[in-house]
Structure formats: structure tokens, C-alpha cells
Amino acid sequence: MYRLFRIIQRDTMNLITNPMWIFFSLMFPFLLVVILGFLTGGLYGDYFTSYDYYGVTLMLFSTMYAATFSANSFMEEKIKKANLRIVYSPIRNWFIPFSKAVATFIFTTFFYTIVAVICHLLFQIRFGDGKLLQIWLLFIGMNLLFSCIGVLMCCIFKSEGVANQILSILTAALAMLSGFLFPIANLGEAFVKISKWLPTTKVAQTIFEMIYDQNSANFSSVFLMLVAFSVLILAVSTILFNGEEYV
Amino acid sequence: MIAMFRNDWARTWQNKARLFVMLGLILVSIVLAVFVSGKGNFSTKIGLIGPSKHEVVSDTVKIDHLSQEPEKSALALGTYDAIVDMRSGTPVITTFKGEEYKKELTEHLKNPQSIRNSQKNEGGIGSMIIGYMLMFVLMSSVTNMLLFSEDKEKHIMERISTTPVSFIKLFANYSLFSWLLLFIPNILILASISLLGLTDIGFSVSNYLVLIGLIALFGVSFSICNASFFKVADTASMLGSMIMMITTILSGSFFSLDNGNKFFNSLIHWLPQKQFLELVKNIEAGQSYGENSQRLLYLIGVSTVLMIVAILKTRREYVRN
Numbered sequence: 001m002y003r004l005f006r007i008i009q010r011d012t013m014n015l016i017t018n019p020m021w022i023f024f025s026l027m028f029p030f031l032l033v034v035i036l037g038f039l040t041g042g043l044y045g046d047y048f049t050s051y052d053y054y055g056v057t058l059m060l061f062s063t064m065y066a067a068t069f070s071a072n073s074f075m076e077e078k079i080k081k082a083n084l085r086i087v088y089s090p091i092r093n094w095f096i097p098f099s100k101a102v103a104t105f106i107f108t109t110f111f112y113t114i115v116a117v118i119c120h121l122l123f124q125i126r127f128g129d130g131k132l133l134q135i136w137l138l139f140i141g142m143n144l145l146f147s148c149i150g151v152l153m154c155c156i157f158k159s160e161g162v163a164n165q166i167l168s169i170l171t172a173a174l175a176m177l178s179g180f181l182f183p184i185a186n187l188g189e190a191f192v193k194i195s196k197w198l199p200t201t202k203v204a205q206t207i208f209e210m211i212y213d214q215n216s217a218n219f220s221s222v223f224l225m226l227v228a229f230s231v232l233i234l235a236v237s238t239i240l241f242n243g244e245e246y247v
Numbered sequence: 248m249i250a251m252f253r254n255d256w257a258r259t260w261q262n263k264a265r266l267f268v269m270l271g272l273i274l275v276s277i278v279l280a281v282f283v284s285g286k287g288n289f290s291t292k293i294g295l296i297g298p299s300k301h302e303v304v305s306d307t308v309k310i311d312h313l314s315q316e317p318e319k320s321a322l323a324l325g326t327y328d329a330i331v332d333m334r335s336g337t338p339v340i341t342t343f344k345g346e347e348y349k350k351e352l353t354e355h356l357k358n359p360q361s362i363r364n365s366q367k368n369e370g371g372i373g374s375m376i377i378g379y380m381l382m383f384v385l386m387s388s389v390t391n392m393l394l395f396s397e398d399k400e401k402h403i404m405e406r407i408s409t410t411p412v413s414f415i416k417l418f419a420n421y422s423l424f425s426w427l428l429l430f431i432p433n434i435l436i437l438a439s440i441s442l443l444g445l446t447d448i449g450f451s452v453s454n455y456l457v458l459i460g461l462i463a464l465f466g467v468s469f470s471i472c473n474a475s476f477f478k479v480a481d482t483a484s485m486l487g488s489m490i491m492m493i494t495t496i497l498s499g500s501f502f503s504l505d506n507g508n509k510f511f512n513s514l515i516h517w518l519p520q521k522q523f524l525e526l527v528k529n530i531e532a533g534q535s536y537g538e539n540s541q542r543l544l545y546l547i548g549v550s551t552v553l554m555i556v557a558i559l560k561t562r563r564e565y566v567r568n
Binding site: 005020024029032035039042043045046047048052053061068072077093101113129157159160161162164166168169170172173181182183184185186187188190191192194204205208209211212239246 | 264265268269272275276283292318319320322323324325326327343344346347348353382386387390393396398402462480481482484485488489492493496497501502511537
């Protein structure tokens with residue numbers, strides 16, 4: 001347990017000491033909210049502003065980018081060599097993918113929370129006053145899920161570059177279909193039907209229900225679903241991960 | 248040149264998983280665009296509660312009859328633009344959109360014949376399909392620039408710059424290769440849908456050849472310019488696809504974001520994607536390419552400028568005299 005803890009600590013430090021990632025994790029969600037919120041301001045009213053919509057959906061979209069961070073922390077050229085040494089040390093193989101997912105989760109949760117607080121202060125975005133904790137839990141549930149997906153992609157494609165390219169298109173498609181980039185209802189009924197089947201849509205819907213209806217009936221089921229998916233994906237990636245192949 | 252092409256193809260073929268996932272994504276995006284888009288698309292969706300003789304009078308407004316009040320989150324998510332409660336006799340409008348929208352809607356309810364002409368994305372099947380495909384085509388053009396980024400990341404570029412091959416030739420090779428990688432699968436899929444007669448895709452195949460070729464040209468030159476500014480492939484592809492995604496949405500490829508804001512509109516007007524979509528619409532309306540030569544020139548001009556910037560930037564970085 002001590003060894004696992006040390007690896008996780010090291011991986012988290014690696015992420016935090018990389019200024020590029022800090023810049024990305026802070027500026028990326030913030031700029032998205034500012035740009036899209038500003039440009040679409042005219043489509044919304046005074047009570048429910050464009051920032052209220054995009055603050056929630058684009059933060060969710062940013063959590064999907066946790067996959068890119070975890071793919072990077074797993075297989076970046078610099079880190080690969082260090083990992084290769086861990087493979088030959090007397091620890092269990094699954095420590096490596098597991099610790100990357102956890103480290104990314106800690107990193108993104110920390111920085112995205114900062115961004116959310118800044119956005120709230122600047123644009124008075126509603127994140128649900130009474131249900132703040134539950135909403136935050138859903139956000140970090142998404143974070144966890146996508147941290148695990150990034151690791152899984154790396155285990156499948158054995159290369160960070162490939163994993164990232166595929167992830168960037170997949171997340172864009174998924175975000176579009178889940179209505180994170182604009183209300184999905186604008187695309188017509190057929191797309192709404194597809195959208196209803198996506199777990200990510202469920203998350204957004206539950207969050208909006210909690211903020212505007214004070215209805216948290218779906219919270220526990222959605223949260224459990226996120227955690228269950230994360231555990232499942234992590235399990236699959238630890239099975240797929242093979243230390244010796246990893247060069 | 249041919250040797251360079253062979254080499255590019257060999258490197259792409261090495262990573263079959265990537266190639267096939269890319270092809271799969273292209274296929275899915277086209278299938279979504281061709282078979283799903285435009286089914287039941289209304290620009291205004293209203294939830295109506297209570298008894299009403301109110302009928303749908305235009306194809307831009309859709310009215311759902313509800314038995315009870317829906318949740319407010321339906322308004323936030325955009326499922327309904329407004330909810331009208333008719334139970335008390337006079338309509339009570341609840342909407343998250345501003346006062347102006349409320350006024351317009353009240354006007355419409357009083358006089359259903361006054362058809363609102365806002366926001367309707369006028370365009371046939373062809374421009375709809377291209378609009379939906381646009382984002383994916385442009386994003387995959389960014390990720391297709393892998394070979395160039397890889398050459399830089401693995402310091403192969405330093406060695407190439409010492410060989411007698413000219414930079415223009417090198418860049419022509421990179422861009423032509425990734426252009427083909429983008430152009431061929433898209434066209435093949437569209438052509439086979441059209442030739443098998445599965446469904447109407449709006450344009451003729453030859454029109455698609457020109458239009459997809461044109462936008463692929465812009466995509467490739469943007470992504471090569473983008474890649475030339477970064478040493479690391481991931482940063483380049485992340486930032487590039489982000490820029491492409493936002494600008495494509497803003498250009499109104501999925502639905503028109505036009506909100507009457509002058510400043511916003513004049514900004515959007517200069518986006519190459521916007522110009523391209525206008526071109527597609529005009530072609531669909533029966534205009535010839537000659538009549539749209541300004542738009543064609545603008546797109547080709549922007550692509551050329553981006554390409555020149557990429558070449559100059561890389562040359563300054565790698566060639567030292």
C-alpha cells in the first residue's frame with residue numbers, strides 16, 4: 001500500500017509540475033465558457049444567461065478532457081522510461097495504470113474546481129446553492145470516468161499520440177451529441193433520441209434538474225453509474241496492461 | 248516525391264488501429280449526417296399545457312401538448328424554448344429566453360398566422376449534410392497532420408533539413424498526403440451512398456468532389472500551419488481541434504447562431520467555414536461556381552496564406568545559415 005501511495009504521489013507531482021498542463025486545465029475551460037458565453041449571450045435571457053448554460057455544460061465538456069491528461073501522464077515520452085523501471089521493480093503490474101488514473105483525477109479535480117469558483121464569481125453562474133456538494137460530486141464523477149477512459153485508450157492503442165487523437169474526436173462527438181456544445185434539441189428529434197441513450201446526457205440532465213427544479217431523485221443512480229463505469233473501465237485496462245509490452 | 252509518398256503511406260499503415268478507427272469515425276459522421284440530420288428539426292419548440300385549439304401553423308414551430316407542467320430544467324436544456332399554460336384561459340408564458348422573445352411569442356399566440364421568420368436554417372439536404380460533416384472533416388484534418396508533428400517531435404526534421412529536398416516539396420508532400428487521406432474516404436463513402444441509391448444526398452457526386460476537396464484543402468492548410476507552431480504533437484492537435492470545433496460551431500454549420508448582433512455577425516462573416524457554408528448554399532440554390540468566385544478565392548487565399556506561414560515558420564526554425 002505504501003508503494004502504491006508513493007507512485008500515485010509521484011504521478012500527481014509530475015502533472016502538477018508541468019506548467020503546460022496547469023495552463024491547459026485552467027485556461028481551457030475558462031476560455032471556453034468566456035468565448036461561447038459571450039458570443040451566444042443574445043440567445044438567452046436575463047434570468048437564465050448563456051453563462052448559466054455554458055458554465056455547466058462546458059465544465060462537463062472539460063471534464064471529458066481529463067482523458068487527454070491521463071493519456072499524457074501515462075505515456076508521455078519522458079514518463080515512459082521512468083515507468084519502464086517501475087515495471088521491473090517488485091510491485092504489482094496494475095499499480096501503474098491505476099496510479100495514473102488516480103493522479104489525473106486528483107489533478108483535474110483540483111484545477112477544475114478552481115475554474116468553477118472563478119466562473120461563479122465572475123459571471124454568477126448557478127451551480128445549485130443547496131445541492132452544491134451533490135453537483136460537485138457528479139462533476140468529479142465525470143472526471144474519474146474520463147481519467148479511466150484515457151488510461152484504457154492508452155492500454156488499447158499502446159501509444160499516447162494515437163490515443164489522444166482518437167480521444168479528441170470521440171470527445172467532441174460525444175459532447176456534441178450530449179448537448180454540451182449547444183442544446184441538442186436544436187439538431188432535431190432524431191438526434192434527441194440518440195442523445196437520450198448517452199450516459200453523459202443523463203449527467204447534464206441530472207445537474208440541471210438539481211439546479212432548477214431542486215429535484216435530486218436521479219442523483220444517486222447517476223453517480224453510482226459513473227463510479228461503476230469507472231471501476232469497470234479501470235479493471236479492463238489493468239487486465240489489458242502488460243508491462244513488458246510497454247516500450 | 249513518389250518515394251516520400253510511399254514512406255508516408257508505410258508509416259500510416261504501420262498503425263492500423265489508428266487508421267481504421269479514423270475511417271470508422273468518418274463513416275459514422277457521414278452516416279449521422281446523411282440519415283439522421285434534419286429529421287424533425289424545428290427552430291422553436293413550445294410546450295403547451297391545457298386545452299387549446301392552437302394548431303401548428305408553420306414548419307418552424309413545433310408545439311407539444313403536455314398534460315402537466317414540465318420541469319424547469321427542460322427549459323434550461325433547451326428541450327422547450329417556452330412553456331405556455333392555457334389552463335386559466337389567458338396564456339401564461341414561462342421562458343428562459345429574454346423579454347423580447349416573450350413578446351414575440353405573445354404576438355404569435357394572438358395571431359397564429361404571423362409566421363416567425365427567424366432562425367430557420369434555409370437550405371436543402373445537401374447543405375445540411377455538409378454542415379453536419381464539416382466539423383468532423385476539419386477535426387480529422389487536424390489529427391491527420393500526425394506525420395509532420397511526429398517528424399518534429401522525434402527530431403527527424405533536423406535531419407530532413409540537411410538533405411537536398413526543398414521545403415516546398417516537403418510541405419507539398421505532407422499536405423497532399425493528408426489531403427488525400429481526408430478526401431478519398433469521405434468521397435468514397437458519399438459516392439457509394441449515392442450510387443447505391445440508399446438515400447438522396449442532395450448534390451451530385453461531382454459537386455461533392457469540388458466542395459469536399461475545397462474544405463479539405465482549408466483543413467489541411469490550417470492544420471499544417473497549426474502544427475508548425477508546436478514542438479509537441481499533442482499540444483498541436485489538442486489546440487487545433489479545439490479552434491476548429493469552436494469556429495465551426497460559430498459559423499453555424501449545425502444551426503444558425505445568428506442573433507442579430509452586428510458585431511458578432513461581422514466577426515463570423517470572415518470565418519472561412521462561414522464562407523464555405525454560404526458557397527454550399529448558393530451552389531445548392533443553382534448558382535454556378537463562377538458566380539461565387541469571390542468565396543472560392545477567399546477560401547483558396549486563406550489556405551495559401553496559412554500554408555506559406557507554415558513553410559516560413561518551419562524554415563526559420565530548422566534552417567540555419
